[in-house]
Amino acid sequence: MSEPIAKTQPIDAGAQTVRPAEPDAGTPRVDRRLGELLKGTYTLERLLGAGGMGSVYLAQHALIRKKVAIKILAPEYATRPELKERFLREARAAAAVDHDGVIEIHDFGETADGAAFFVMEYLEGEDLAAVIQREAPLPWPRVRDIAVQLCRALQAAHDRGIVHRDMKPGNCFRLVRDGRDVVKVLDFGIAKLQNPDEGVGQALTRTGMIFGTPEYMSPEQAQGLRHDHRVDIYAVGVILFELLTGKPPFIADTFMGLLNKHMFDAPPRPRDIAPHADIPAAAEAVVLKALQKDPDLRFQTMDELAAALVAVDAGVAPEIVPETLRAKPVRGAPMQFRGADAPPRPTLPETTAPAFPAPFAPPPRRLNLALVAGLAGAVLAAGALVLFTQQDPSDRPEATGPKEHVSVADASELLPLPPAPLRRGRRPRPTCCR
Structure with a gap:
């Protein structure tokens, strides 16, 4: 592989890309693996890059003098069977997909x-990733050709029951052959095997675990829910957005901030982000359909997405089905205390209703003041703790991405409790004054 392979190591929420330590002044850094002969066949010649789980070397076949790339698991992981199995599963998954658009595994x-x-x-x-940084926004015909190649390669993987789950520009390697872009999919390190068979291996992940890169995670993947091949369709939609505009649809300062945007925010329209990029209306529709929150509303296969990309030049646009976005949990809602014998708090399903439905309408200000005074007395008498909430930094205007262009009603999943009725003939006794 060439130098950029250093950027293609699979990551999860807890993984980090490691940077080689700087050598002491005047002391040359020596890689002890250089010159090593593996299996009596492959001689390691040069380090190409290092990532969270290991390093990639340029090597040469001792007999036929062919250059190959060798990925070696980091020594600290060699004694951890689950990480070793995950590492080898990358090789098994890629080797199981017989397609020119997927990197070849030899040994x-x-x-x-x-x-x-x-x-x-x-x-x-x-x-x-390098192409986007240098050249985006790319013209539509070039974006179409690159994306169709990705779709064909991933469809071949899906046909084998393999879901990539970490599709991003850094895992799409671009070659130039006969003056045209040729793209190969790399890094199946966190691939999920929906239909494992002998010789490929079992999936090592389970519901509740979050793997991938936050900028390209589907809503169901971000929540750690059960998911399928349609997470790759969503990720390709994000890649399309980035190729056409030069920016991802969502930006935030933190990992969780990005996940929240994928779960709750509508994506902006590509033509609003890059108005001078000459993006066809039908191409924009393809991107937005691939980015629908509900996987049932996206394209259902990579072949469907590829067909829609090809149909853009004929002016054919897919239908984008309106969907109700889930609301973010309410921040800073008033706290109320209730006794152990109080009825359970009602729950509210996903809805587009106003934040305070009629049965839970906020009481008049005057009644609120009396209620707060009574609750303050109870809190002081019982010695309860006062909890303070603060705004999530990822929701600050300067920390978030482009404004959403789809209006959504402000639905609420977490409503404040209705005020407890005051008993007649008794007034709350003040406990303090200012």
Whole structure:
């Protein structure tokens, strides 16, 4: 592989991309693996890059002198069977997909010190992240050709029951052949195997675990819910958005801030983000349909998405089904206390109703003051704690991405409790004054 392979290591919420430590002044850094012969066949020549789980080296086949790329699991993970299995599963998953758009896996084995490795084809080029940073917004015909190739490769993976789950520009490697872009999908390290069969291996993840890259996560993936191949369709929609506009649809300062936007916010329209990019209306519709929150409303297969991309040039646009967005939990809602014998708090299903439906309309200000005074006395008498809430920094205007262009009613999932009725003939006794 070429230098940009350093950017393509699979990550999860807790993983970090590691940077090699700086050597002491005047002391050259020596990689002890350089020159090592693996399986009596592959000689390690140069470090191409390092990531969270291991390093990638340029190597040469000892007999036929062919260049290959070898990915070696980091030594600290060699004794952890679950990480070793996850590492080798990347090789098995990619090898199981027989398609020109997926990187080829040639061999695998272990180093002399017990670290697992696998051998893959060496590619000379760059990833799409570099292309976007340098050239985006890209013209529509070029975006279409790149995206159709991604769709074909991922459809081949889905046909084998393999869901990538970490599709992003850094995992799409671009070569130039005969003057045109050729794209290959890399890094199946966190792939999910929906229909595992012998020789491929079992999926290591389960519901409730979050894997992937937050900028490209589908809402169901961000919530750790059960998901399927349609998470890849959503991720390709994000890649399309970025190729056409030069920016991802959602921006935030934190990991959780990005996940919240994927779950709750409507994406902006690409033509509003890049008004001078000459994005066809039908192409915009394709992107927005791929980004629908409900997986049932997206394209259902990669082949469907590829067909819609091709149909854009004929002016054919897919139908975008209006959907009700889930509301963010209410922040700073008044707290109320209730006794153990009080009825359970009612719950509200997803809705587009106003934030305070009629049965829970906020009481008049005068009644609120009396109620607060009574509750303050109870809190002081019982020695209860006072909790303070503050705004999520990811919701600050300067920390968020472009404004949404789809109006959604302010529905609420977490409503304040209705005020407890005051008993007749008794007034709350003041406990303090100012």
